[in-house]
Amino acid sequence: MGLIEHEADWGLVIAIDGPAGAGKSTVGRALAERLGLEYLDTGAMYRAMTFAAQQRGVTEGDLAAVAEMAPDVDIVVDGSRVLVDGVDATAEIRGRAVTAAVSQVAANPAVRAVLVDRQRAWVAERGGGVVEGRDIGTVVFPDARLKLYVTASPRVRAERRVGEIGGDVDEVEASIIERDRHDSSRAHSPLSEAADAIVVDTTGMTVDEVVDHVVGLLEAAR
Ligand code: DC
Secondary structure, eight states, X not given: OOHHHXXXXXXXXXXXXXXXXXXXXXXXHHHHHHHTOOEEEHHHHHHHHHHHHHHHTOOTTOHHHHHHHGGGOOEEEETTEEEETTEEOTTGGGSHHHHHHHHHHHTOHHHHXXXXXXXXXXXXXXXXXXXXXXXIIIIIOTTOSEEEEEEOOHHHHHHHHHHHHOOOHHHHHHHHHHHHHHHHHOXXXXXXXXXXXXXXXXXXXXXXXXXXXXXXXXXXXX
């Protein structure tokens, strides 16, 4: 399918991929606001699926059981609020239990198939959006108008996370490196840069600087 048909189906899509803690969400939300688009955090959907498995007593690593459950889980991502089967799970999906297990659930191809369909439907309903994740420019919206690969050094990513939620920088850095390794080495839709993505290294940049830079890129792409 060509770019024009995709644009007709999905409108203006900006794909933001990159490793955990690189500033994708902050930049994505600010960019969406600046451009008058809605913002979708697809990581929240993988987290919601993980929470649902834990609520139902389904072992996260049990591929078949998680695959059977996935189509039935009702997930609503409404701005930064997330409802799972009608219950507000905004805080729980960011907690330790979900964070520790989400990579396993995200590596399940059946989960990915269900969520990719829902991500496309979400964008089709709104006629576009700023969509953030790991495989947005490579798999979900390969013809997105603008693809960004947002990154920063593991140390800086760890320092930012500790600034937000506390903890020990060395430990957080080690867990970030481990999660990157897992997300980049899985068989299905591993984290990787789309060939046509623009790399934005946010090390040493403020959010406003990054957003200004990206708006400039979008104008240049037009
Ligand atoms: O962005 P995050 O840390 O909330 O993402 C949670 C997990 O989901 C992380 O292990 C990567 C995975 N993920 C994914 O595999 N594909 C996406 N499009 C988004 C997130």
